[in-house]
Structure formats: structure tokens, C-alpha cells
Amino acid sequence: MNRSKYLPLTETTYLILIALIEPGHGYRIMQKVEELSEGNVRIAAGTMYGAIENLLKLKWIKSIPSEDARRKIYQITDAGMEILKEETKRLRSMVEIADENKL
DSSP states (O other): OOOOTTOSOOHHHHHHHHHTTSOBOHHHHHHHHHHHTTTSOOOOHHHHHHHHHHHHHHTSEEEEOOSOTTOOEEEEOHHHHHHHHHHHHHHHHHHHHHHHTTO
16 A cells, blocks of 8 residues: 555644544644643644644544534544554554664
8 A cells, every 4th residue: 555645744733633533622632632742742723723724624624513602623534534544554663663773
């Protein structure tokens, strides 16, 4: 299988996709990314919403109905999950190479 033209993902995109395995609104995504990265990645609001727009265009995430009209809720799509799995496989392969070379 050929590697997707979208890989490698940025660290931010990768973490946003992981965060959206469970549906969430923008602020929750920002919190989850910081939590997942143990505080190493913090996303500013402008960056967050730009990333959301790009991910929506790629159809890697979708907006889902919300009880709160003030908040948009997003969730990863099947296409997003596939790219996330492909990137995870790529990253694991890179770690294996490092391990084999005693890094």
C-alpha cells in the first residue's frame, strides 16, 4: 500500500484527531490535546479553528448535532480514523527503527 499524500501529519493535527475519537467542542479539544501531550502542545483558539476548518474540508471530522446551540460539536469520521491509523502505523515503524539502532 502506498503512503497517503497527507502524511506525515503535524503533531497538532494528529492530537486533534485523537481528541475527536470522543465528540467534543473547540475548547474541549484544546484541553484534551494539552492533556494528551502532557502539557507539551497548547493550541491557541485561532489555530484550533483553522485546524477544524481544514479537517472539515478533508472530511476527517464532521460536525454533529448539539443540545447547546452556542457550541459546535465535532467528531472524527471513518476517513479521519483511517488516516489516524495510517499515521500511527508510520510512527510505530519509525520508533522500531530507532529501537533497532539502540537510540
